[in-house]
Amino acid sequence: MPIKYSYNTHESWWLSPSSLFDGYVWQHDIAFKISHDTITTIAPKCTIPTDDPIMTTDLIACPGYVDLQVNGGGGVMFNNEPSPAGLQTIGRAHLKYGTTSFLPTFITDTSDKLDLAADAVIKTIGQHGVIGMHIEGPHINMLRKGTHNGEFIRPFDERTLATLERLRTNKVPTMITLAPECLPDFTIIALLVAMGVVVSAGHTDANGEQIRTALHQGLSCFTHLHNAMTPMTSREPGVVGMALASHAWCGIVCDGYHVCDTSLAVSIHAKEKSQRMFIVSDAMSTVGGPSSFILYGEEIFVKDGRLINRQGSLAGAHITMAQSVHHLISQLGLAPGQAIAMATSTPADLLSVANTRIGKISIGGKANIVLLKKDWSIVQTICNGQYIDTEKNPNSTPNISNT
Structure with missing residues (x-):
């Protein structure tokens, strides 16, 4: 299901997809932390602090x-x-x-x-x-x-x-x-x-x-x-x-x-x-x-x-x-x-000589992410850490829960 959204903002938050293709390999039971426009941490879901804001979704995540x-x-x-x-x-x-x-x-x-x-x-x-x-x-x-x-x-x-x-x-x-x-x-x-x-x-x-x-x-x-x-x-x-x-x-x-x-x-x-x-x-x-x-x-x-x-x-x-x-x-x-x-x-x-932060989900990389359904059709985009709602407000941000 698509991620519900609101206008709440957080400087740092976690995204926990059903699975992750980082640009090179598949990863499972993984979440990554977004701080402003950058991915700062990638870790097993079970290690995420319980009081950190986290967005959990059954969608598949891949790089923008x-x-x-x-x-x-x-x-x-x-x-x-x-x-x-x-x-x-x-x-x-x-x-x-x-x-x-x-x-x-x-x-x-x-x-x-x-x-x-x-x-x-x-x-x-x-x-x-x-x-x-x-x-x-x-x-x-x-x-x-x-x-x-x-x-x-x-x-x-x-x-x-x-x-x-x-x-x-x-x-x-x-x-x-x-x-x-x-x-x-x-x-x-x-x-x-x-x-x-x-x-x-x-x-x-x-x-x-x-x-x-x-x-x-x-x-x-x-x-x-x-x-x-x-x-x-x-x-x-x-x-x-x-x-x-x-x-x-x-x-x-x-x-x-x-x-x-x-x-x-x-x-x-x-x-x-x-x-x-x-x-x-x-x-x-x-x-x-x-x-x-x-x-x-x-x-x-x-x-x-x-x-x-x-x-x-x-x-x-x-x-x-x-x-x-x-x-x-x-x-x-x-x-x-x-x-x-x-x-x-x-x-x-x-273009790697001049660009090392795009096309992959990695620590230090740009928080540019596409969320896909299991039929591989696109649902949502996150660009520079900001949620892009293609149906409504392009400046809206994700609804983040402490779960």
Whole structure:
């Protein structure tokens, strides 16, 4: 049953779920203490002092979801409103669906707008769930541009390099998606990696040998695997084959439309040993917002669960991390812990150089928690130690009893 709530507040309190997945392993008969926005203690239930405030629930606890590819939410597209106010709206929209940490994603556009987006992230980092920035394009292959506007696609330039340097100077975790074969020199990848930028291949028409070279230079990730990239064939691994065979990380959209469930299952299995496959929503402004929006002057809308343009082509996704986790468990039969890790600890580990407090339930970690029913659907979210009531008041706090 959902936890009852009230407006009582406590500086420190215990949460005792029916079971706990901490991001890596299952724990049972465990409770953890939340002080302000931090988990300060994890201990057996039987050791909790009887006079301490405790919230007991038959729900399952896991870390708040971490989404490394969020284009929009709550009726706002980051490209259309690259501002702190826009990021606040996007963060609030995804919070009620369990996403407590995310990378706002700015897709191919002008250099001026990219700078505005970078400024917004620098001002907002650490607030509203913003943990960094994902720049997707504009240095991608025209042949694999997808919904990106070809007018703004361009070679890698000093302007983008300056923006990346500014983000890293301000200690903003940063990912850039690019087409390696379109770079003037593959050593640019090594330069960016030396700056602390995560370089991901996406919207790319590269062959296997080009990806091999990019991996040697420090490429460490692949963006929305299978989509907007060369497929694996019998004699050419393409981007997909190299991604699955490598030790690199792979983001993947789990809505059943971007990648069919059979290909999804095969891909997850291929990366199972390295545990470097993670879920991204690739969500647009329709999550928590109206069912259509304008991008590059063109209407994008939801039809039969798919987000498409007037030509019927996929244009981002209309799915949450919570729905993605549920899909993997209920439709693919994935082990619950594996599915949850793909939405929590795995994407957090990719950004571990700059972020060590998200994606897991551990002592010293952020008190970002999702509470699930036994059918793995999300019920409630706790963000920075504060209970988020998705049905009523987003600022309400949990009812805590001394039991």
